[in-house]
Amino acid sequence: MLRLARAGAERVSFGFPPREGIAERWSLFVGATLSVCLGVALVQSSLLLLITAATMDTPGGLSPTERLRFDDGRTAAVSMLGVVMGGAAFLAIFIISSTFAFTVDQRRRDLALLRLVGGSRGQLRRLLLGEAVLLGTLGAGLGIPAGLGVMAVQAWLMRRMGFVPDGFHGQWRMWILGASIGTGLVLAVAGAMAAAHRAARVRPLDALRDSGEATRVMTAGRWILGLLFLGGALALAIVAPHGGPAGGQAMAMNVPLCAAVAAAAFGPLLIPAVARLIPTGTGGPLGSLTRANLRDGRRRSASVAAPVTVLVALVLGQAGASASFTTSGIEQLRRTTAADLVVESSGPIGERIAAVPGVASASTEIELPAQITTGAGEDRETSTITVLVVDFAAYARTHPGSEALLGLDHRTAATGPGGDISAGTTRVELPGLDLGDLPVAAGVPAAVSGGADLLLPRGMVPPAQLTSAPSATFVRVTPGTALPDLTAHGKVSTVDRWLAADAETRGSTSNKIMVLVLGLGALYALVGVVNSVVIGAAARRREFAEARVTGLSRGQVIRAALAESSAVSVAGILLGLVAAGGAFIAVLNTTAAVTGTATLDPPWTLFAGLTATILLATGVTSVITSWSATRERPVLLLGARE
Amino acid sequence: MTTTVQTTAAVSLRGVTRTYGRGSAAIRAVDDVDLDLPRGGWTAVMGPSGSGKSTLLHLAAGLERADAGRVVVAGTDITDAGDQQLTELRRTRIGFVFQSFNLIGSLTAEQNVALPLRLAGRAPRRSEVRSVLASVGLADRVRHRPRELSGGQQQRVAIARAMVTRPDVLFADEPTGALDSTSARTVLDLLRAMADAGQSIVMVTHDPGAAARADAVVFLRDGRIVDRLAGADTHAVAERLAAWER
Numbered sequence: 109m110l111r112l113a114r115a116g117a118e119r120v121s122f123g124f125p126p127r128e129g130i131a132e133r134w135s136l137f138v139g140a141t142l143s144v145c146l147g148v149a150l151v152q153s154s155l156l157l158l159i160t161a162a163t164m165d166t167p168g169g170l171s172p173t174e175r176l177r178f179d180d181g182r183t184a185a186v187s188m189l190g191v192v193m194g195g196a197a198f199l200a201i202f203i204i205s206s207t208f209a210f211t212v213d214q215r216r217r218d219l220a221l222l223r224l225v226g227g228s229r230g231q232l233r234r235l236l237l238g239e240a241v242l243l244g245t246l247g248a249g250l251g252i253p254a255g256l257g258v259m260a261v262q263a264w265l266m267r268r269m270g271f272v273p274d275g276f277h278g279q280w281r282m283w284i285l286g287a288s289i290g291t292g293l294v295l296a297v298a299g300a301m302a303a304a305h306r307a308a309r310v311r312p313l314d315a316l317r318d319s320g321e322a323t324r325v326m327t328a329g330r331w332i333l334g335l336l337f338l339g340g341a342l343a344l345a346i347v348a349p350h351g352g353p354a355g356g357q358a359m360a361m362n363v364p365l366c367a368a369v370a371a372a373a374f375g376p377l378l379i380p381a382v383a384r385l386i387p388t389g390t391g392g393p394l395g396s397l398t399r400a401n402l403r404d405g406r407r408r409s410a411s412v413a414a415p416v417t418v419l420v421a422l423v424l425g426q427a428g429a430s431a432s433f434t435t436s437g438i439e440q441l442r443r444t445t446a447a448d449l450v451v452e453s454s455g456p457i458g459e460r461i462a463a464v465p466g467v468a469s470a471s472t473e474i475e476l477p478a479q480i481t482t483g484a485g486e487d488r489e490t491s492t493i494t495v496l497v498v499d500f501a502a503y504a505r506t507h508p509g510s511e512a513l514l515g516l517d518h519r520t521a522a523t524g525p526g527g528d529i530s531a532g533t534t535r536v537e538l539p540g541l542d543l544g545d546l547p548v549a550a551g552v553p554a555a556v557s558g559g560a561d562l563l564l565p566r567g568m569v570p571p572a573q574l575t576s577a578p579s580a581t582f583v584r585v586t587p588g589t590a591l592p593d594l595t596a597h598g599k600v601s602t603v604d605r606w607l608a609a610d611a612e613t614r615g616s617t618s619n620k621i622m623v624l625v626l627g628l629g630a631l632y633a634l635v636g637v638v639n640s641v642v643i644g645a646a647a648r649r650r651e652f653a654e655a656r657v658t659g660l661s662r663g664q665v666i667r668a669a670l671a672e673s674s675a676v677s678v679a680g681i682l683l684g685l686v687a688a689g690g691a692f693i694a695v696l697n698t699t700a701a702v703t704g705t706a707t708l709d710p711p712w713t714l715f716a717g718l719t720a721t722i723l724l725a726t727g728v729t730s731v732i733t734s735w736s737a738t739r740e741r742p743v744l745l746l747g748a749r750e
Numbered sequence: 751m752t753t754t755v756q757t758t759a760a761v762s763l764r765g766v767t768r769t770y771g772r773g774s775a776a777i778r779a780v781d782d783v784d785l786d787l788p789r790g791g792w793t794a795v796m797g798p799s800g801s802g803k804s805t806l807l808h809l810a811a812g813l814e815r816a817d818a819g820r821v822v823v824a825g826t827d828i829t830d831a832g833d834q835q836l837t838e839l840r841r842t843r844i845g846f847v848f849q850s851f852n853l854i855g856s857l858t859a860e861q862n863v864a865l866p867l868r869l870a871g872r873a874p875r876r877s878e879v880r881s882v883l884a885s886v887g888l889a890d891r892v893r894h895r896p897r898e899l900s901g902g903q904q905q906r907v908a909i910a911r912a913m914v915t916r917p918d919v920l921f922a923d924e925p926t927g928a929l930d931s932t933s934a935r936t937v938l939d940l941l942r943a944m945a946d947a948g949q950s951i952v953m954v955t956h957d958p959g960a961a962a963r964a965d966a967v968v969f970l971r972d973g974r975i976v977d978r979l980a981g982a983d984t985h986a987v988a989e990r991l992a993a994w995e996r
Contacts, residue, residue, distance in 0.1 A: 218854060218856075221852055221853075221854055222854075222865075222869070223837070224813075224840065224846060224852065225840070225846075225865050225866045225869065225911060226837060226840045226841030226842075226865075226866045226869040226870055226915070227837070227869045228833075228834060228837040228869075229833060229834075229837070231869060311813075312813070313808060313813045313814065316852065
């Protein structure tokens with residue numbers, strides 16, 4: 109068809125795509141272009157922000173401590189943007205490829221006609237891939253400026269949430285032009301390729317009659333993809349409890365992604381089966397029509413439900429896993445903190461507090477940034493971490509489970525609850541002070557909520573280093589005495605209040621991270637959902653007209669389409685819930701393995717809001733598209749002119 | 751793979767069998783059929799519903815693959831032809847007309863007719879395409895899209911599309927089945943004129959009036975050829991069909 113566009117004036121000219129074709133299939137082309145545009149915008153923005161954060165220069169004039177804290181913050185921002193980038197890439201791959209596959213699938217009949225009048229398989233493939241190249245390039249072209257807008261929003265969010273310094277802005281890189289166009293092109297072509305191959309392979313008569321090979325909904329590719337990702341989800345869920353706190357969390361957070369792809373691959377089998385079980389609220393002939401359409405349009409239903417499943421699995425699974433690990437971390441901290449009061453101040457104030465009448469014991473934990481170097485030669489690696497300077501004996505008394513510290517001398521460092529450092533030898537540099545190679549012994553078990561990676565004994569760090577560093581002192585009160593007045597030493601809280609404030613901070617940080625990681629991605633997936641409903645309805649004008657000449661009113665046709673769309677959406681949501689459930693199982697097993705207590709904190713309010721949003725979006729889209737598709741009098745669509 | 755065969759027939763079937771389904775649900779739609787359809791003649795295929803008429807036509811046109819037997823179209827054995835050979839065949843040797851027209855709705859009449867030539871790598875002249883449309887009486891409808899045409903006009907565009915490649919054989923599956931009597935007569939007149947000009951035509955129909963316009967009628971029942979008539983009128987064809995339907 110691309111070649112047809114070059115016909116001369118005296119030749120029969122087709123244009124590409126034919127003007128009328130655009131008018132009839134505008135929703136397919138617009139939908140495909142939009143999916144590329146937003147996907148490219150999201151990936152480009154995340155990539156530019158990631159590069160900007162990774163290459164961010166440390167500002168001049170900072171003290172050594174501030175410099176290390178800046179480095180630590182940069183590392184955290186880069187890690188987070190890495191996750192944002194991963195999520196954006198996953199969504200772009202999924203939404204773009206499934207949208208392109210859907211648009212090809214919706215045109216089976218036209219493609220069969222081309223085959224019947226002499227079109228070869230190669231010509232069909234070239235036509236569809238040519239379209240994918242055109243729409244992919246167009247979408248990417250629009251996605252590049254859109255990506256700048258997305259980048260401004262993402263950078264604003266990161267600044268507002270305190271993950272990056274105030275002056276942080278994403279920086280443009282010239283090479284991103286090629287990267288963005290390439291991303292759009294590759295994803296569009298990859299999405300269309302499998303569908304084009306399949307459309308070209310089906311025998312024309314089968315495609316025209318929708319029989320034989322054309323009716324097969326589960327292709328070998330779908331089975332392989334589904335089983336592969338199902339296996340991946342199961343493997344992650346099984347291995348997560350053995351991955352430690354950090355590894356286990358990462359694996360559990362990825363379970364819903366794999367499970368969602370598997371659920372989408374098995375969609376043609378699962379979605380219509382589940383959707384038919386859902387009461388549509390329309391009885392009688394309309395109910396029968398809705399059920400028949402669900403049975404008949406298996407591929408359409410699966411394509412419409414796929415982004416719904418991914419959206420629910422992604423948001424519910426990841427937000428649920430994140431909230432559960434935060435709750436588990438808070439509970440673990442509560443169990444491993446044996447104190448009555450906490451004094452937040454700076455410097456080593458433990459001795460002074462211990463001297464106050466009524467204080468049985470006091471353990472001061474002083475926080476410092478540090479740079480550590482592990483390995484040697486090519487494996488040599490330097491990173492910025494947080495260390496706690498503590499009195500091992502006092503720490504062990506305050507934090508049950510840390511008794512291993514009691515046997516360590518003042519020349520040995522110990523692994524902290526952060527869990528990123530293993531026992532061995534590590535070079536440690538504090539701000540302005542090189543401690544040299546330190547032996548590191550196993551100290552505190554890794555905590556779900558993380559924390560300092562290294563514990564240093566008080567005697568190892570000169571007092572001058574500690575004076576202005578933030579500290580928390582855990583105080584045990586002598587039984588039977590009134591609570592001592594420690595306000596002269598810093599901000600005093602009861603342990604319960606301190607834990608509650610800590611939990612709120614952690615919860616708030618966790619929510620902010622989820623908003624950053626999922627916010628725009630979820631919006632993109634929601635656009636993908638609306639897109640698929642529009643594309644699904646685009647090819648149904650004739651079917652709607654047939655229903656109307658059979659006796660259905662326009663309102664009844666719209667109601668039947670709405671009932672069908674809602675049933676498919678609910679089925680997609682349920683499958684997403686199942687995929688998120690996989691993450692929840694991994695969360696339960698991981699928290700049980702790490703903390704001894706299985707913890708799950710599913711975000712039901714978020715789920716309710718998400719379900720309502722999806723049903724509203726698909727419902728409104730379905731009504732608008734079916735209303736639009738039934739505007740013409742049915743006889744004009746079905747009957748030939750006299 | 752295709753091989754060239756010396757034959758005077760436009761279409762030749764030898765021992766052709768096609769079965770649908772398996773085991774107890776198997777239906778033999780075409781059962782060991784031997785048939786030669788003459789070059790330059792118009793043959794109608796009739797039979798009761800489910801007798802295998804359309805399957806026979808699809809087998810003869812290479813749209814279905816036979817389970818057994820051989821199919822030769824315009825001297826080319828297509829029994830074992832691969833997809834590429836069958837595509838070439840559809841482009842150059844075969845024209846096909848369906849009951850439901852099957853025009854591409856987004857293209858004009860002129861573009862629909864030009865499509866097979868474009869797919870074959872040719873850039874047809876507008877005059878060439880318009881003359882084919884004029885030959886089916888649609889010189890004034892070249893820029894109309896299918897939805898702007900009557901059923902009869904759409905079928906004539908479909909015939910023009912099938913004829914634009916000057917095929918050896920034109921296959922027509924119930925070409926008047928969806929048309930009113932006036933439009934049907936126009937289409938049959940067109941086919942008659944084409945046959946008189948030497949075009950080989952094979953047409954499936956259930957309408958004795960349509961079959962009577964052909965040079966010969968072949969009757970099919972339970973997938974087998976059970977009777978033939980040549981030069982019969984509508985009444986004779988209807989009587990013979992009724993006899994086989996009893």
